[in-house]
Amino acid sequence: MSVKNAFYAQSGGVTAVINASACGVIETARRHSDKIGKLYAGHNGILGALREELIDTCEETNDTIASLRHTPGGAFGSCRYKLARIEDNEAEYQRIVDVFKAHNIGYFFYNGGGDSMDTAYKISLYSQKVGYPITCIGIPKTVDNDLPATDTCPGFGSVAKYVATSVKETSRDIESMHESSTKVFIMEVMGRHAGWITAAAALAMEEDNDPPHMLLFPEIDFCRETFLAKVERIVNEHGYCVIVASEGTHYADGTFLSASRSTDAFGHVQLGGTAPILARMVKDSLGYKYHWAVVDYLQRSARHLASAVDVEQAYAVGRAAVEFALEGKNGVMASIVREDSENDEYVWSIGEAPLEMVANVEMKIPEHFIAPDGLHITKECRDYLRPLIQGEDFPPFKNGVPVFANLKKVLEEKKLEAFEV
Template sequence: MTRATRSPQGRLLYAQSGGVTSVINATAAGVIEAARAKGVPVYAARNGILGALREDLIDTTKETRSAIAALRHTPGGAFGSCRYKLKSLEANRAEYERLIEVFRAHDIRWFLYNGGNDSADTALKVSQLGKAMGYDIRCIGVPKTVDNDLAITDCCPGFGSVAKYTAVSTLEASLDVASMAETSTKVFILEVMGRHAGWIAAAAGLAGDGVDGAPHVILFPEVPFDEAAFLAKVKATVERVGWCTVVASEGVRNAQGQFLAEAGTRDAFGHTQLGGAAPVLAQLVKDKLGYKYHWALPDYLQRSARHAASKVDAEQAYAVGKAAVDCALAGMNAVMPVIVRTSDAPYRWKVEPAPLAKIANKEKKMPKGFIRRDGFGITAAARRYLSPLIAGEAPLPWRRDGLPAYGTLRLASVARRLPPKQE
C-alpha cells in the first residue's frame, strides 16, 4: 500500500459489486456523507464496474441530504450491482484503457469498489492500472459479503444481519415444528447460503444451546457429508426430542467433493450455481426414515431482510464506507478498510487499512475449532465469535400502511463525454 499527500480535487467514483446485502447501502451512505464533509463530489457507477466501463454514471450531488441518510436503513443496492470480473491487464487491455478514458473524462481520482472476494481482486487490478497507464488513480476496496469469507477482516459487513436473520428464522421455525410434531412434521430442513464456507450455517447454531436445542443438525461445506451419520443423527434426535431441525449450507459436498445438489450452471464469476441441497436431504429423510418433512430455501430473503438487521452490522457497514473515504483522501492505494476485533466481552472493534494484495482471491473458511467434533454443530468458541455480530436492532421508520419507509434516489445520470463502449 502507498501513501501520498493529496488535496481534495477531482471526483470520487463509488461502485457496488456482487450479491448485495441488507446493509450495503449504509456503506454507500458512509462514503457519500464522508466525501461531502471533505468537499469531494461523488459519482456512482450504475450496476457496478459495468457502469464505469459504459460511462453510465450517477451524480450523487443531486441527491438530498435526507435521501442519502435514508440509505442507512434501505436494503438492496441503491446504484445497482453486477457480477463481472475484469480479466488481467494482459488478457484484456482494452477494458482497462476504457476505464482510464472514463476516469480521465470525468476527473475521477479515487475509485471505491464495494464487494467481496472477486471484487477485491478487481479493485486490486484497477489500483495497478494507474501506474501502468500513466493516470493518477487511487483505488480502495470496501468490504461486503454475506458469506463472511474475506481474509484479514474479523467479519464482513452484511454477514451480521444475515446471521441474525438465519438464527431468528431457525428459532421461529423450530417452535413451529415442535408444536406440530405429534401428528405432522417431524423434520424441518433450512438451506442457507455458503458455497465453500459455513459461516451462515454456523450462525443458525445461535438459535439454541445444549443437546436438544435447535438446530439439532448443521451441515457445513467444511465437513464432507456422511449419509449414514446424518440419518442416524436425525433418527436419534426425533426419537429423543420428537422432532428435528436441520440447517444445511448450500455448499455441502459428499466425500468425493461433489455438491449434494448442483444446478449445472455457472454465474458470471464462474462459480457453480447452487440451491437444492434441502430437497435432496428431505428425500433422504423420507426414503430412509419415513418421516414427514418440510424444507425451506430463503435465498434472497437472507440478504435483503433489513427488518431483521443487526445493529452492530449496520454500524460496521457505515464505518467501512467512511473509513474508505479517509483512506482514499489520505493518499492510500490498493487497501481495504477492515474490521479489527479488540475484545469479545464486551465486544469492541475498530477499522484499519489492510493491503488488497493479502485479501484478493483469498477465502476465509470456518476454523476447525468452531465446528463440533461430531461435525453437526458449533463450539463455544464459535458462539463467542458469532454472538456479538448479531447484537442489537437497527430500527426502521415505518409508513402508515405498516410497511417500512425505505428510501428512493433520483439517480440523475451524468452526461456522457465519450463514444459508447463496444460490447
C-alpha cells in the same frame, strides 16, 4: 492542483446493509467537498464505468442519502462481472481509465467481496502502469463472511441474526406439530465454500439440546449414512429434528448435493436445492414427514431485522474508505478489527489490509470452530458469532411496511464513444 472527483460502485450479491456503506462514503465525501468534487456512483457496479453510466449523487438530497442507511439491496445497482487478467483484456482497463480521465475521477471505492477486491487491485495496478493515478480503496461486503484480514464482513451480522431468528421461530412451529405432523425440518442457507451462515443458526439455541440439532457445513464432507443415522437418533430422542444446511454441502469427492450445469459471471456453479434433496433422503430412508425451506434472498435482504452492530460497521467502513483516500492511502481495504477487552465486551475498530492480500481469498470456518462430529459448532465459534448480531436498528415504517430510499439516479452526460461489454 485540481480537486478530483470520485467513483463508488457496488458489486456482487447485495446485503441488508451495503447501502449503509454507500451512505458512509457519500456523507463523508460531502463533508470533504474541498478535497473531493463530485461523487459518481456506478450504475450496476463496474459496468457503470465500462459503459460510462455514472450516477451523479450530488443530485440526491441529504435526507435521501441518509435514508440509504436503512435501505436494503444495492441502491445504485450491483453486478457480477469479473475483469479478466490485464494481459488478457487490456482494453477493459484502458476503458475504465479513459472514463475516469474524461470525468476527472481520481478516487475509486469498490464495495464488494473477494472478486470485487480483485477488481479494485487490478485497476490500481493498471492505473500505475499507464501513469494515470487512481486511488483505489476496497470496502468489504459479503453475507458469506469469507473475506480474510477482517474480523467480520459487513452484511454477515444481519443475515446471521435473520437465520438464527428464523430457526428459533420455525423450531417452535415444528415442536408444536411433530406428534402428528412434521418431524423433520430442513432450512437451506447461503454459503458456497464457507459455512459461517450455517454456523450462525446455532445462535438460536439457549440450551444444549435446543434446535437446530444438526448443521451441515461446506467445510465438512457430507456422509449420507452418518446424516440419516443422526436424524433418526434425534427424532427418537426429541420427537423432531431441525437441520440447517449450507447450499455448498458436498460429498467427499467435492460434488455439491445441489450442483447444476449453469454458472454465474464469476464462473461459480449455480447452487440451490440442497434442502429438498436432503428431505427426499429422509423420506425415502426413514419415512418421516418433512418440510423444507430455502431462505435464499430473504436472508440477505431482511433489513427489518438487521443487526445494529452490522449497520454501524457497514457505515464505518464506507466512511473509512474516504478518509483513507484523503490520507493518501491506496490499494487497501478497510477492515474490522476485534480488540482485546475486559468483561468479554465486544470492542472493535477500523483497520486496513492490502488489496492483494484479500483478492480472491476465501476465509473458511477454522477447524476449532466446528464440533468434533462435524455437525455443530463449538463454544469458541459461538463466542465469536454472538456479538455480531447484537442490537436492533429498525427502519422507519409507514402504513405497516418499511420505508426505503428512492433515488433519482440522474446520469452524468457521456463524453466518450460507446464501449461494448
